[in-house]
Amino acid sequence: MKVENVIEVIELTKTFGDFTAVNAISFEVKKGEIFGFLGANGAGKTTAMKMLIGISKPSSGTAKVAGFDVFSQTESIKKNIGYMSQKFALYDDLTVKENITFFGGIYGLTRKKIKEKREQLVSELGLENISNKLVGSLPLGWKQKLSFSVSLLHEPKIVFLDEPTGGVDPITRRQFWEMIYKAADQGTTIFVTTHYMDEAEYCDRVSIMVEGKIEALDTPKKLKEQFKVDSMNQVFLKLARNIE
């Protein structure tokens, strides 16, 4: 049985003046897959992701996300994806519940559905006691988990996570990945960028971007075999060094 592709990218490029941030990248992501999008700082991960979520216009190439074109159908894409940016982007001056209500509201969920989701989410995250507290007063780890849950509110087909675990302690990172697995089990495709190579091992497939190009793309196991090393960390270092 052939699994459908939810993301198809062909020769996607983004230039800023003379600088090519993303240089003709091509890849597919399958439905329900956890796809790791790796690369050093400034390799072009975030720029590539922004093109896929429809907030940055590609310079050339083609890409389809959830079956919609990134040039002409960005608003349809947005209905079908969730996004969690590397910068915490919920409202610090609203409470946990108010944030959930607001984002549910602008995704067009019904009042009933919002209420349902709100209760479900608060109990799943164990936030019952602080659901009426301002989000700004929560520890970072909790904020990130809340942020991820909010990006799943409207039950998107694909969720894009841009360095979701930056600055978070190992225990919370573990819990975070458990949440990611749960979402993937329910059929949500996960597109995640990260710096942590141990997290790369959790992904079904990873791509490694170096200076705007995808230099490697496969399952973590095959990549390690290909580069004859025994951790993703070494794969990454080998790739990055070769280029330099």
Next chain:
Amino acid sequence: MKTIGYIIQKEFKQIFRNKGMLPIIFILPILQLVILANAATYEVKNIKFAYIDYDHTSSSRALIEKFNASTYFNVLTDFPSPEKASSAMLAGEVDVVLEIPNHFERNLLKEKTADLSITINAIDGAAAGVESGYVNQIVQSFNQDVKMTIMDTSKKAVQPVTIEGIPSFWYNITLNYKTFMVPGILVLLVTMITLFLSGMNIVREKEIGTLEQINVTPIRKSQFIIGKLFPFWIIGMGLLTIGLILAKVIFNVPMVGSLLLLYAYTSIYILVILGMGLLISNFTDTQQQAMFIAWFFVVIFILMSGLFTPIESMPRWAQIVTEFNPIKYFVEIVRMVLLKGSGLMDILPQLWKTLLYAIIMNGLAVWSYKKVN
């Protein structure tokens, strides 16, 4: 529609939760109105007056007594020499110095004429003009007195015919400056608060990163913008209401015209300002930048609005520039409606221009707001 509701709800929560901003929105404008209305006046009072009397006669003393009796002049001192007077003026201790020469009385009586020397600090030209006018009035009235006494002692001359105009002041009979200024200052605070708030609001979301989060949702540009600006429209109308109540209660400003008409006009006017604020926040990346640009426009708009200086006395090119100044129209309207009782037909030209302005501004703002870069 429902989406807009969620945004409005969120905005109001954020506004009323921001303990730093609330006083700025509601208390500062009130202070501004009360303080500015009392301070921003063209009336020149308490002029610091000094004199040098070389004559020391009853005539010279009578003249000085006239100044003393005037409510506009504070007669401070007499100086023994012009040098002393000049250094006092340098130090800012006196504004006007009257020098009465030797033989002042003798010349008056014998030659029927005498010279006086008046020195006025004219750094503030407008004030100096007014001061000179007051001095002349007093000297004129002294002249009349002298004529009477001279005529009594000399032959009965034919009294010259004098023509006198009796002005009748309309709309502001008592020439009360507060009546003139308070409506204008009301315009100022409605404008400033709504412009700053709307200008900084969206930029703030850019800064904290939530705008990006909004941009990846399927929300429509128009929904987002309406939801964003509506709360500030309400605040603007609320400020107008507070201002009008204060104007009535504290300053007893006459409200001759239709308040409904004033509200109708203001509701369109605020759209212009909100559109402008949004436009500013679309082209800036930080609240600081937005604030500076907003200030730049506000200062020009205020100085060229006819609020403090009449537009009629500006050079021709400046008058043309004021055609693009929304504050000018609002200042005109608020004075026309409140003080003159102008009706819809009277304010129609300004109303059309403001409406056109609102459409253009908001059109530009929506067009330049980009969900995709």
